[in-house]
Amino acid sequence: CAVGILDVDLCGPSIPRMLCVKKTEVHQCDAGWVPVYADPKQQLAIMSIGFLLEDSNEAVIWRGPKKTALIGQFVSDVAWGELDVLLVDTPPGTSDEHLSVLENLRKHRVDGAVLVTTPQAVSTGDVRREITFCKKTALKILGIVENMSGFVCPHCSECSNIFSKGGGEELAKLTGSVFLGSVPLDPHLTATLEEGQDFLQAFPESSTYTAISQIVNTLLSSLDA
Amino acid sequence: MFIVIAPVSVYGKCACFERWRTFPNDAPEHCPGTSSDQAGKSSACQGCPNQNICASGAAKAPDPAIEEIRQKLTSVKHKILVLSGKGGVGKSTFSAHLSHALASDDSKEVALLDVDICGPSIPKIMGLEGEQVHQSGSGWSPVYVEDNLAVMSIGFLLSSPDDAVIWRGPKKNGMIKQFLRDVDWGEVDYLIVDTPPGTSDEHLSIVQYLSGAGIDGAAIITTPQEVSLQDVRKEIRFCKKVKIPVIGVIENMSGFVCPKCKNTSQIFPPTTGGAQRMCEELNLPLLGRVPLDPRIGRSCDEGRSFLTEVPDSPAAVAYQNIVQSKSSKPQQASLKQTCLTQIRDYCSSHSTPDDPC
Numbered sequence: 001c002a003v004g005i006l007d008v009d010l011c012g013p014s015i016p017r018m019l020c021v022k023k024t025e026v027h028q029c030d031a032g033w034v035p036v037y038a039d040p041k042q043q044l045a046i047m048s049i050g051f052l053l054e055d056s057n058e059a060v061i062w063r064g065p066k067k068t069a070l071i072g073q074f075v076s077d078v079a080w081g082e083l084d085v086l087l088v089d090t091p092p093g094t095s096d097e098h099l100s101v102l103e104n105l106r107k108h109r110v111d112g113a114v115l116v117t118t119p120q121a122v123s124t125g126d127v128r129r130e131i132t133f134c135k136k137t138a139l140k141i142l143g144i145v146e147n148m149s150g151f152v153c154p155h156c157s158e159c160s161n162i163f164s165k166g167g168g169e170e171l172a173k174l175t176g177s178v179f180l181g182s183v184p185l186d187p188h189l190t191a192t193l194e195e196g197q198d199f200l201q202a203f204p205e206s207s208t209y210t211a212i213s214q215i216v217n218t219l220l221s222s223l224d225a
Numbered sequence: 226m227f228i229v230i231a232p233v234s235v236y237g238k239c240a241c242f243e244r245w246r247t248f249p250n251d252a253p254e255h256c257p258g259t260s261s262d263q264a265g266k267s268s269a270c271q272g273c274p275n276q277n278i279c280a281s282g283a284a285k286a287p288d289p290a291i292e293e294i295r296q297k298l299t300s301v302k303h304k305i306l307v308l309s310g311k312g313g314v315g316k317s318t319f320s321a322h323l324s325h326a327l328a329s330d331d332s333k334e335v336a337l338l339d340v341d342i343c344g345p346s347i348p349k350i351m352g353l354e355g356e357q358v359h360q361s362g363s364g365w366s367p368v369y370v371e372d373n374l375a376v377m378s379i380g381f382l383l384s385s386p387d388d389a390v391i392w393r394g395p396k397k398n399g400m401i402k403q404f405l406r407d408v409d410w411g412e413v414d415y416l417i418v419d420t421p422p423g424t425s426d427e428h429l430s431i432v433q434y435l436s437g438a439g440i441d442g443a444a445i446i447t448t449p450q451e452v453s454l455q456d457v458r459k460e461i462r463f464c465k466k467v468k469i470p471v472i473g474v475i476e477n478m479s480g481f482v483c484p485k486c487k488n489t490s491q492i493f494p495p496t497t498g499g500a501q502r503m504c505e506e507l508n509l510p511l512l513g514r515v516p517l518d519p520r521i522g523r524s525c526d527e528g529r530s531f532l533t534e535v536p537d538s539p540a541a542v543a544y545q546n547i548v549q550s551k552s553s554k555p556q557q558a559s560l561k562q563t564c565l566t567q568i569r570d571y572c573s574s575h576s577t578p579d580d581p582c
Contacts, residue, residue, distance in 0.1 A: 011423035012310050012456040059424045059459035061466065064394025065256050067425070092312040092422060093343035094391045118313070121526040125386060126344040132389035156486035162519045164526065187492050194451050194496040 001084045004035065006074055007048035008101050009091040010060050010067050016050040020196020026051045031079035047078050064096035071097060075104035085223075092126070094133040102137055111223055112140035114180065118148045119167035127168075131175050142180075142222055144172045145215055149182035152207075178222070181215040184208055288433070294405045295437030301336070301413040303572040304435060306443040306469065310456020312422040315477040315515075316446045317346040318525055319544075320419035323444070323568065324351075325530040326548040328374040333414040336367065338404055339378035340431060341421040342397045343390050348380035352528025356381055364409035377408050394426035401430045405438075415572065422456075424463040432467045441575050442472040444512065444568065447503075449479055449495035454503050461507060472571050473510035475547060476500035481517040482539070492517065512567070513547040515540050 007015040019038045026047070027034045035045035049060060049070065062070075080086065088101055102110070113134055117127040127144070134141050146168025151160050162185060172179035183189075186208040192199040203209055253273050257263040264270070265280025273279075298304070307320040320337060328335040339347035348354050348368075356368045358381045367375035379390060379400060392400075410416065421427055432440070443464050447457045457474065464471050476499055480489050495501075504511040518540040524531035532541050548568050 011425055011459070012312075014311075014452050014455070017452060017455060056455070057458040057462060059463040059466070061424045061429065061463055063258075063426050063429060065253075068393075094389050095343050095397065096393050096426075099391065099393065120522045122317070122346050122349055122522075123313075125349055126346065128387050129344070129389040132387050133391055136389065136391060151481065151490075151492060153483040153486060153488065154490060155488040156483060158483055158485040160481070160484065160519055162481060162492075162517050163522050164519070185492050187490060187494060190450060190492065191494050191496065194494065 002043050002045075002082060004045045004047070004080045004083045004086040006078075006086060006088045006101075007046065007050065008071050008074065008088060008097050010049045010062065010070065010097065012091060013048045013050035015046060015048050015089055017196060018193045019044070019046060021046060021051075024051055029079060032077045033073075033079060035078055035080060045080060045083070047074055067096050068100040071100040072104050075101065094130060098133065099137075102139065110139065112142040114142050114145060114219065115177075116145045116147050117168045117171065119146055119161070119164040121164070121167060123163075124167045124171045127171060128175070131177065141177050142219060143178035144168050145180050146182040148185050151185040154187070178218075180218050181211055183211050183215070288402075290402050290406055291434060291437045294402075294434050297406055298410070298416070298435075298438040301410060301416045301438070303414060303441045303575075304416045304418065304438065305441055305472065305568065305572070306418045306420060306431065307446065308420055308428070308443050308460050308464070309422050309446040309453075310424075310458070310460040311447070311453045314422075314446050314448045314453055316422070317341065317350055317419050318521060319444070319446050319475060319477065319515075320417050321347060321350040321525070322530060322532055322544055323548060324374060324376075324415075324417050325532055326544060327415050327417075327569070328371055329532070331373060334373050334375075334412055336375045336377070336410050336413045336416045338408075338416060338418045339376070339380065340401050340404065340418060340427050342379050342392065342400055342427065344421060345378045345380035345383075345390075347376060347378045347419055349528060350525045351376055353381070354386070354528065358382060361409065364407045365403075367408055367410065375410065375413075377404055397426050398430040401427060402434055405431075405434050424459060428463065429467075432469065440469050441572055442470040444472050445474045446477055447474060447500050448477055448493045449491070449499035450493045451497040453493075454497065454500065457500075457503065458507075461509070470575075471509055472568060473512035474500050474504050475512050476514040478517050479514035513543050515543045515547075 005015055007013050021036055021038050024036050026036065033047070035047045036051055038044040038046055050056070090101065091097055115127050115130055117123045131141060148163045149168070150165055151162050153160065168182065169179045184207065186206065188203050188206060189199050189208050192202055200209055200212065253269050256269055256273070257267050259279055265276050270276045270279065307316055307323070309316045324335050324337040327333060337347060339345050348356065351370050353368050353370060353376060358368065359366045367377045368381055369375050418431060420431065445457055445460055447453045461471060478493050481492050482489050501511055516539050518538055520535050520538060521531050521540055524534050531538070532544060535541055546567070
């Protein structure tokens with residue numbers, strides 16, 4: 001499966017670090033900008049402003065029109081090649097980045113959006129607005145994921161609902177959306193993301209792996225349908 | 226087979242700071258900004274209703290709202306921004322509870338302004354969902370949680386919890402201008418401004434519109450992970466570029482103590498030394514570390530202050546230590562802070578140019 005990830009969180013681009021792609025330059029070819037590949041087989045292509053900054057600590061202090069322009073270039077000028085799936089990671093909100101990426105992707109088929117929430121009402125409250133955004137922009141909602149859903153203590157196996165529980169599932173019911181599943185808080189997951197390791201390869205036996213796999217399978221089934 | 230032509234450089238130096246660069250509400254997509262030398266003259270300006278104004282140079286004049294806001298906010302003694310690089314690190318939770326803690330002193334007047342236009346969480350966290358804003362002769366009246374704690378948020382202007390604010394930058398900027406210019410805050414000791422994550426329109430507008438009134442400083446929230454710190458370093462650079470002092474950094478979600486076995490788990494591990502090492506490297510104060518506590522989220526969802534709900538919890542103690550003047554209480558053994566500055570102390574020692582004290 002050839003996958004592309006387009007990181008349009010211009011002010012806080014985290015994808016390069018999470019996928020362990022060290023500072024690298026983006027080059028041009030006849031077909032456009034060459035994405036950066038996370039793997040030797042070139043199955044996972046990435047584009048992020050993180051690759052375009054000379055200093056990784058430098059702030060991208062841009063107003064909307066400039067962000068809109070770069071996102072337009074990311075969509076139209078990157079030579080992704082043949083991809084099975086293009087994922088677009090967005091910042092929080094319903095503003096320039098979201099409008100821009102949708103406008104630029106309209107000429108291509110957009111399958112839909114996956115909405116991620118934590119279980120708390122404060123988080124689901126914002127996702128309700130995101131759902132409205134999807135409806136107003138005719139963007140299909142592929143489903144809702146409840147992240148940070150419970151924590152099992154590695155010492156005594158006690159489960160603590162640090163950020164509450166069930167809010168994502170309730171939101172899906174309330175809004176008639178598909179509930180894709182829950183992902184628990186897992187220090188192994190956060191540590192592998194920090195170090196750019198592949199969690200799914202490092203911890204295939206964990207319940208978090210099972211949870212993520214189920215979500216992915218449900219999502220892929222809905223895309224094939 | 227690719228033919229490499231050249232490395233791509235986006236806009237030259239990518240992170241150019243657009244000080245005073247403003248865009249009208251009806252700006253075209255590639256608007257150079259009203260303060261640019263190309264204002265009114267670039268190809269993107271063709272057909273823009275503001276082209277003649279920009280070309281004449283009239284648009285480069287400072288926004289008169291800056292002086293209006295300066296005058297309006299002469300009754301506000303201290304203005305603190307709460308920033309983060311990443312979303313979901315607990316910025317709004319901190320802003321709300323900072324406001325509660327400051328307002329626990331009945332002699333102080335506190336105001337909380339929510340400029341997260343797309344994701345206004347403050348009304349829920351403060352227990353003010355469903356409240357409306359009223360207008361009087363002296364402007365918009367904020368909503369009062371306590372007699373001495375006022376709140377303003379776009380959340381109060383939306384008629385439904387499902388309403389989405391699908392605005393581009395210029396419209397968000399206009400809303401922020403109105404919040405600062407048209408809200409009748411009255412006499413206020415502390416104005417806390419809760420921001421969305423990032424370094425974009427909302428942040429530039431707050432800095433621009435408060436450039437006359439002055440900002441005391443910024444408190445920056447992070448979690449211990451490098452993925453969060455990476456964005457905090459950008460936020461700190463932003464503060465330096467716009468000349469906002471950084472009061473300090475707060476490390477949120479800093480460890481979790483299991484209620485059953487009392488062992489501590491680092492759910493968000495400080496793989497690169499957490500906020501402490503970053504603060505040491507950047508010579509910034511680490512104001513405190515707040516542990517994860519399920520009661521925090523529950524209080525926020527129920528619109529109550531967990532500082533009053535569970536005042537003896539380690540998280541509540543950490544918050545109070547961040548806010549209050551230095552106390553003789555011994556720090557928790559697990560906290561190895563090398564430098565602490567508390568927010569009240571900072572404000573007491575910091576005076577803006579017009580402050581008669």
